[in-house]
Amino acid sequence: MPPKRSKSAKSSAGKKKKGGKTQSPTPPPPDHPEDIFPLVLTSATQELFGCRTDEDVTRENPYKLLKKDDIIQDMRMRATVSDFTPARQIVLDYPEEELLLVFDRDFTYGVSFYLVVTPEAKERMLKPPEPETQEEAETEINKTPEPKEWISLGSEQEVDEESVGQTREKALQYVRLQREVGKAVSFSDCSAADAKEHYLECASYQDSRFSITQMQRDCGTQAVPTLQSSSAQTHRKFLRNLAIQYVPRVFSKEEVESILQSESLNTFCSTVTSSVLLALQQEVITNVFFDELKALSTEEDGDWSGKVSKGLSLHQAFTDQMYSKHKSVGSVHWHPTIHGVIAVALKGKQEELLVRPAFIVFYSFSDPSNPQLLLECPDDIFAFDFCPSNPNIIVGGCSNGQVVLWDISTHVTYIQGTQPSSKKASVNIFDLDDDAVIKTPAVRHCAVSALESSHKAPITDVQWLPPTFEVTRLGAPVENLYNICVQVVTCSPDCTVMFWDVRKPKILSHMVTESNQNGDQTALNTPFVSEMFKHLDRTWKPLFRVSLPNIHSSGEYAPLKFSLEHYTCNSSTNAEHSDENEAKAEVTPEYSQLSAPSAKSGLRGLDDVNTKFYAGTDCGEIIYTDWKIEKDDSGHLYNSKPLLCFRTHHCSVNTIQRSPFFRDIVLTVGNCNFAIWKEEVMDGPIILSPNSEHECTAGCWSPTRPAVFFIGKEDGSIEVWNLLEKISEPMHVHAHITNTRITCIRAWTAAPKQHFLAVADDLGMLRIIEIPKTLYNPSRKESSNVQKRFGSETDRLQDYLKRGGLWEQGLNKQEAEKLKKEVESEKQKSKKLEVNRKLYSDFLALEESQLRHTGLQTHTIPRSAHIH
């Protein structure tokens, strides 16, 4: 397309057209082809030539042929004024007669008319109706694409492969007939279809003479199951034996008689008797099936393997920097129901001058480095105990003589290990910020005894009375209605053993409510205090006291530990009564709702409870006394004197424990030895160990083996004693279990294969030691063997005492004789002495006289130098 003209040119052209009269020729736009000459024609010229715009010449008919002569004439006439002047030369040169004048309405070249210069162009214009100016542009557009150079892209190879052509030269074979050798041969093409004789055609046709019978035919088969429906009917009922009752055949009396008379029976008897008698005698003589070898074995099968470890292996060690520093462990108890929880009472050592808060710390197996729960104590706790019927209640004895009660039922989840907060994800050891320490939950005590009615010395032993019986104010045992533990026994070196009742005392109920109101205010401040024992707080008084008057002299014993006999209720009592008990026992009431029964309540007295107990004093004596208070003639209540007292241990007694297998066997551990007592034997310990060089500080029976017990020593070693093997020395000594003295040992059975021993020492550390299999698997008949042993020991003791008595008598005689002899010899001695003295004094006198005689002596020898 020719480029657009500038607007200015257009507009000027437009002006021109409108004006029509202006003669100023516009310079022809440079973009017009050669054979066209734009021309401006005035209206006069237009009229002259008959090409007036829009009349003669329109858009549809823009062509006007003008005669050349006319144009020349016009040019002559008007000379320079003529419009054709610029095209004068063109016109003159024009070969033909007529020129084409094109009316350009669109002003393609800036003017309204243009003259076609060449005749070829004229032809072109006239013939094809399209304007000349467009023609060239279109031809340029519609040009056919020229063939390009072929670029080989590799397709020629494929084409070559596919094409069929000659791969080799034609092989020409000359066929020379024998007879015509040498003759010129000329080959020529011959088409097979041209001549008929060049091929033979066999067309197929139907021959009716024979036909091919089909011998084989492929066919398919399908098997179909033949179904046949049929029916049958059976009888519903068919006879079957449901039960068989039979009666043995017996002979009638006559038949029996007749048989007995028969001869054959007689012969039978005679023949058979001898062999039967022989067999019977054989049986009496010996038992042929008795296996002597097997009966010799005393041990179990598993002990023959030498791989079983004999030593006590350390399972875990518990200590805590914050709470157990500079403290020694006073007492240790396993939690009776929760697995792997152990409570440790820490007490300060005597050197401690600062008063630090005292705690009972609960450790759990799951978290050895941190205590799970703390029990706040008003003072150091020397002894504590879990309530057997409700393990959430703990009673403890303080060093100031008060008895303290805790209720941890709200915090039990901490020690059960279910609380996620008790398990720390990561503790930064180097974290110096104290606030980041995760606080162990602490439970405050919920009741303390009244200070004035408590012990005057530290409480050294606390135990719950078993739930099978309870005790009245006079110490008489009566039945326990609800089978829960309600009473606590404490002992202290202030020479008393006190019985306490945790229920609400009836008499003081109105006073208690007053103090409750006061107590409410303080209870609001401490959120963790349980409400269970509020009735006891600060007003708790003991039920009664047991004093231990000395047998031989005046004064009293100072008990450190005691041991009661555990009483199990006999079920052979009144069936009615036991039913009543059961009905009541289904609903175990809270302690605060229970009240101590009055003396006249209808509780049945239990006569077969053993009210006597063993107590160990701080002088090393073991006393066996009765706690029942008896009435004097004058109506005074007093405690009877102890039944027996033995000075077996030289220093304080630190453990008294009943054997878990035998009700009447007690182990007492004192300063340098230990003793085993049997309850009925009043003469002394049935077994007394030899004195050991180290102090024995703790003792514990094994819970599974009746003959084994553990003794803890001052140097941190544990001795394992087996009564069936040796009595004079321990079966095994495990040294260096702890670094300092062992203060407490407690054994516990966690699982049938896992038995633990908790060993507490003086540095506040608690070690859990696993007992090896040999020490917890009882040997065969161990219980009966041990009982036999104890029996033999008892006999030995009694025998010994008897002999001792005899011997003493003999000794007395001997001594009397000896005394006599001594007295005699002394007399003789004194006589001799006198004689000697006399001689000496004579000699002195002689010497004096001699000296005086010789004149050497100036003064007399003082007479005071006597021979004594």
Add this chain to the structure above:
Amino acid sequence: MAEVEETLKRIQSQKGVQGIIIANSEGIPIKTTLDNSSTVQYAALIHQLVMKARSTIRDMDPQNDLTFLRVRSKKNEIMIAPDKDYFLIVIQNPSD
């Protein structure tokens, strides 16, 4: 008659004998020193046992025959003497 009584007496006098039963070949008791129910039970059960034992012995060797059977249990010993027509059962308590 006297023979039978004498036999019983002799056997009864041995140490540890608890009871004696004489039964016929079909297991019906003839004479006994125990009570009726025990007798009947013993006779019937032991009859079956004797039959089984005898057939066992004879199956293994047809020339062989059962002469005596002793059954020892925890609590006592039972001795059985079989014959063609009758068998004798003695129950004894072993000494140990």
